[in-house]
Amino acid sequence: MKQSGTGLAIETSGLVKVFGETRAVDGVDLAVPAGTVYGVLGPNGAGKTTTVRMLATLLRPDGGEARVFGHDVLREADTVRGRVSLTGQYASVDEDLTGLENLLLLGRLLGHGKRAARERAGELLEAFGLTAAATRQVKNYSGGMRRRLDIAASILNTPDLLFLDEPTTGLDPRSRNQVWDIVRAVVAQGTTVLLTTQYLDEADQLAARIAVIDHGKVIAEGTKGELKASVGAGAVHLRLRDAAQRPAAEKVLTRAMNARIQPDHDPLALTARVDATDGNGHSAAEQAARALAELARSGVVVDTFSLGQPSLDEVFLALTDRTADGAGPATATPGPAATPAIPGGDAPDGQDGTDVQEGKDGQDGQDHTKEGIPA
Amino acid sequence: MTTATTTTAEPRAEELAPVATDTLAALLVAGERPPRPSAWAASAAFGWRAVLKIKHVPEQLFDVTAFPIMMVLMYTYLFGGALAGSTGEYLQFLLPGILVMNVVMITMYTGVAVNTDIQKGVFDRFRTLPIWRPAPMVGYLLGDMLRYVLASIVMVTLGLIMGFRPAGGAVGVLAGVVLLVAFSFAFSWIWTMFGLMLRSEKSVMGVSMMVIFPLTFLSNIFVDPRTMPGWLQAFVNNSPVTHLSSGVRGLMAGDWPAAEIAWSLGWAGALVLVFGTATMRLYNRK
Numbered sequence: 296m297k298q299s300g301t302g303l304a305i306e307t308s309g310l311v312k313v314f315g316e317t318r319a320v321d322g323v324d325l326a327v328p329a330g331t332v333y334g335v336l337g338p339n340g341a342g343k344t345t346t347v348r349m350l351a352t353l354l355r356p357d358g359g360e361a362r363v364f365g366h367d368v369l370r371e372a373d374t375v376r377g378r379v380s381l382t383g384q385y386a387s388v389d390e391d392l393t394g395l396e397n398l399l400l401l402g403r404l405l406g407h408g409k410r411a412a413r414e415r416a417g418e419l420l421e422a423f424g425l426t427a428a429a430t431r432q433v434k435n436y437s438g439g440m441r442r443r444l445d446i447a448a449s450i451l452n453t454p455d456l457l458f459l460d461e462p463t464t465g466l467d468p469r470s471r472n473q474v475w476d477i478v479r480a481v482v483a484q485g486t487t488v489l490l491t492t493q494y495l496d497e498a499d500q501l502a503a504r505i506a507v508i509d510h511g512k513v514i515a516e517g518t519k520g521e522l523k524a525s526v527g528a529g530a531v532h533l534r535l536r537d538a539a540q541r542p543a544a545e546k547v548l549t550r551a552m553n554a555r556i557q558p559d560h561d562p563l564a565l566t567a568r569v570d571a572t573d574g575n576g577h578s579a580a581e582q583a584a585r586a587l588a589e590l591a592r593s594g595v596v597v598d599t600f601s602l603g604q605p606s607l608d609e610v611f612l613a614l615t616d617r618t619a620d621g622a623g624p625a626t627a628t629p630g631p632a633a634t635p636a637i638p639g640g641d642a643p644d645g646q647d648g649t650d651v652q653e654g655k656d657g658q659d660g661q662d663h664t665k666e667g668i669p670a
Numbered sequence: 671m672t673t674a675t676t677t678t679a680e681p682r683a684e685e686l687a688p689v690a691t692d693t694l695a696a697l698l699v700a701g702e703r704p705p706r707p708s709a710w711a712a713s714a715a716f717g718w719r720a721v722l723k724i725k726h727v728p729e730q731l732f733d734v735t736a737f738p739i740m741m742v743l744m745y746t747y748l749f750g751g752a753l754a755g756s757t758g759e760y761l762q763f764l765l766p767g768i769l770v771m772n773v774v775m776i777t778m779y780t781g782v783a784v785n786t787d788i789q790k791g792v793f794d795r796f797r798t799l800p801i802w803r804p805a806p807m808v809g810y811l812l813g814d815m816l817r818y819v820l821a822s823i824v825m826v827t828l829g830l831i832m833g834f835r836p837a838g839g840a841v842g843v844l845a846g847v848v849l850l851v852a853f854s855f856a857f858s859w860i861w862t863m864f865g866l867m868l869r870s871e872k873s874v875m876g877v878s879m880m881v882i883f884p885l886t887f888l889s890n891i892f893v894d895p896r897t898m899p900g901w902l903q904a905f906v907n908n909s910p911v912t913h914l915s916s917g918v919r920g921l922m923a924g925d926w927p928a929a930e931i932a933w934s935l936g937w938a939g940a941l942v943l944v945f946g947t948a949t950m951r952l953y954n955r956k
Contacts, residue, residue: 351798355955377706377800385791391723400722403715404799406704415697422693432726443689448795453698473689480691484698 304329304364304456304487305350311358312345312511319345321511322359327489327504329364329455332482334502335491336611342511343491344384347460350489351381363456380449384460386441387448388433394420394444395429398451405452419447423477439470446477456487463497475500495611507614515614522610530557530568530603531583536596538562544595551589552582569602709802716809721816733779734821738772742828745892753893758833765829766836766846766919767891772825773818773850774886774911777858778878780814784865785874797953804950811858818854822847838924846921849934853914856938859945866952891915910937 305327312320320342327333337343348354350361352372361368363375381387388397395416402412420426423443433441442462449457459478463471478501482488492498498505498519505522507515515522531554535544544565548554554567569579577585583602590597707715724730745768750757784807787793796806826834826843836843861878868874888902889911895903906912913933920927 348794351794353794353797373800376798379798381794381798383791383794387791387795389719389792390790391726392719396722400715400719401795401799403718404707404712404796404801404805406707406711408704411704418693418697422690422697424689450698452703476691477689477694480694481698484695486698 302329303327303362305333305362305489306365307346307350307359307361309359310346310349310356310361312342312349312354313357314345318511320349320356323508323511323513325506325513325516327487329487330482330485331503332478332488332490332501334498334505335489335508336493336495336498336505337491337508338493341508343508344460345511346508347381347458347489347491351379351458352376353381378455379458380452380454380456381458382442382445382449382460382462384464386433386445388441388445390434391432393430393432394425394436394440397433397444397448401448401451415451419451423447438466439473442466442470442474443477446474446481450481450486453484454486456489457481459488459490461491461493463492463494471497507611509614515610525610530566531586531601532603533565533600534598535563535565536598540595541565543593544590544597547589547593547595548586551586552579554586563598706800709805712801712805713808713812716806717812718809720810720813724813724816731817731820733776734817735824737776738768738821738825739828741772742768742825742832746832749892761829761832761834762836763919764892765825765834766922767889767915769822769825769829769846770850770911770915770918771886771889771891773821773854774857774914775882776817776821777814777854778861778875778882779817780810780858781861781865781868781874781878782871784810784862785868785871788866803954804946807859807862807949807953810862811855814858815851815855818851819847822850836922836924838922842922842924846918849921849931850914850918853910853934853938856941857910859942859949862949863945863952866949885909885911889915910934910941913937 303326305325307323307325310320310323310325311318323342323346325333325335325346335343335346345354349356350363350368352368352375355369364378366374366378368375388394389400392400398416398419399412402415403409407415417426420429423446425440425443425447428436428440433444436444446459446462462478463474466474475497478488478490488501490498490501502519504516504518506513507522515525517525531548531552533544535541541562545556545567548565548567549556552567552569554569557566557568559566569582579602583600587597587600742765746757746761746764750760750764754760754763793806826847838845860881861874864874864877868877888906889909890906891911895906895912898906910933913930914937917927917930917934920930
């Protein structure tokens with residue numbers, strides 16, 4: 296009932312937005328199936344928010360086309376507005392009003408009568424656990440409460456398409472999980488959700504399909520599995536007992552499984568990328584078994600050895616790295632930032648403190664909130 | 671508001687209140703879409719928002735209460751003796767004019783309010799709603815009209831206490847205030863335009879001063895234009911503020927200054943046409 300003929304909630308082709316010299320969005324093509332969570336993943340300043348703002352009729356595209364449920368965002372903006380809701384990066388609620396007043400105002404603006412608006416507001420506040428805070432000004436809310444109210448406002452009339460622009464940036468882990476629960480509940484009722492995020496685990500948790508955006512362009516698109524497969528079957532991670540044996544271990548891995556060793560800051564940790572199958576049709580697991588045997592034979596003592604599908608982190612870093620260098624295939628060896636095998640998680644911060652690095656482990660949200668404040 | 675003091679201390683604890691996903695699911699299904707609100711209903715809702723803001727921050731009414739009182743007292747006792755022989759005499763002439771000046775002056779806070787408000791995330795939400803586009807702006811002005819009425823009440827009351835005795839009586843005074851508020855509503859569109867056009871609150875304030883001071887002082891509010899040089903008379907006699915203050919003065923004096931009323935309303939219509947259109951153009955492009 297919520298789907299148009301094409302079954303696509305969003306369709307864009309060659310979408311462009313230019314701010315001065317910067318091509319913030321530079322030819323984005325998206326096809327978002329209705330009824331799913333679609334993740335748009337990218338570092339700060341990649342063009343995620345600009346894309347969302349164009350789709351939500353807040354910004355005029357400078358080029359290309361965008362359709363929401365088959366309606367052009369420019370020519371049929373009003374129809375589009377009738378079917379979407381936006382929860383922006385910066386809480387889209389009125390700080391000076393109370394939570395209840397915010398919902399009442401919105402209820403009225405959406406055409407509810409006084410009584411219906413009050414009823415709906417009360418129910419939403421209850422469902423979102425905000426009843427106790429209903430008569431407090433939103434400026435006194437915590438980040439998590441604000442987010443909840445924001446989402447409550449967005450679903451006051453159940454939208455067909457909900458834009459969530461970095462909904463968990465700056466939230467503590469508990470609040471983040473609660474937002475995830477809400478998103479799951481919303482999408483389970485048939486609403487399409489377009490979620491932008493710089494947290495890979497968030498996209499991994501929620502999204503059915505993901506588009507990775509960097510420098511205003513979609514650099515990869517697909518299901519999580521497809522994206523992961525695109526950077527190779529995965530990686531072997533191993534820990535040596537003796538750092539002196541590292542060169543020997545690297546040599547064995549390179550020979551036995553055509554592994555591409557990644558530079559590492561920890562002399563004991565070794566990470567290497569492997570292909571799904573080698574030239575003779577052996578699977579990655581078979582290659583790994585052989586490599587392990589060879590390591591043992593050549594006397595290299597290995598404490599732990601694992602073979603895993605690449606994490607989205609690795610995918611993301613490999614992809615964004617590639618565009619930064621402007622060269623090499625998706626399997627190109629990423630820079631030192633792509634070494635998730637570092638024990639204890641004390642990643643080499645400051646080593647190359649790029650956006651990418653922050654996106655990888657910046658769960659505290661501290662680093663993210665300061666960027667991208669709209670001018 | 672009463673709960674604010676007791677609960678702000680512990681937002682952490684409240685964070686634990688769970689989200690009732692079952693109820694939520696039911697709400698999502700149950701929600702049916704009512705028809706869109708009319709242009710008036712949407713504007714009125716935004717007007718209500720403006721009133722709520724006044725309710726939460728009543729200090730902002732300072733500019734419609736204390737400031738006008740100060741103006742009336744200052745100008746009456748400063749110029750009264752010199753210009754009209756006595757302060758009581760001068761007040762009869764000045765009060766309708768200073769009322770016009772004050773209300774027209776406080777319209778400029780609209781620009782500042784629009785400018786700061788538009789930067790906030792909530793405006794993104796308003797702009798994605800399927801409502802009559804000018805509604806948020808009209809809502810502001812509806813809220814501001816309340817401020818204009820308040821300022822008028824304060825000043826007329828003070829005037830009466832000081833000895834203002836309008837010949838038009840209550841009806842005349844009321845008619846004058848209605849004309850003034852109607853004109854100010856139209857005049858405010860200049861500020862909504864600047865509020866959307868300029869980048870910061872400070873620049874809005876600066877530009878507003880540049881417009882408002884010459885416009886209000888170069889009028890017949892304080893003195894009879896016949897004492898001015900010819901070139902200035904040409905400006906003053908054609909200024910909308912002069913027409914308005916003559917209109918308000920006439921109504922309060924019990925006359926029916928048809929020409930001045932027509933000029934004032936004509937200016938009001940033109941202002942809405944030009945600056946209302948410019949405002950909406952900027953708003954849609956923002």
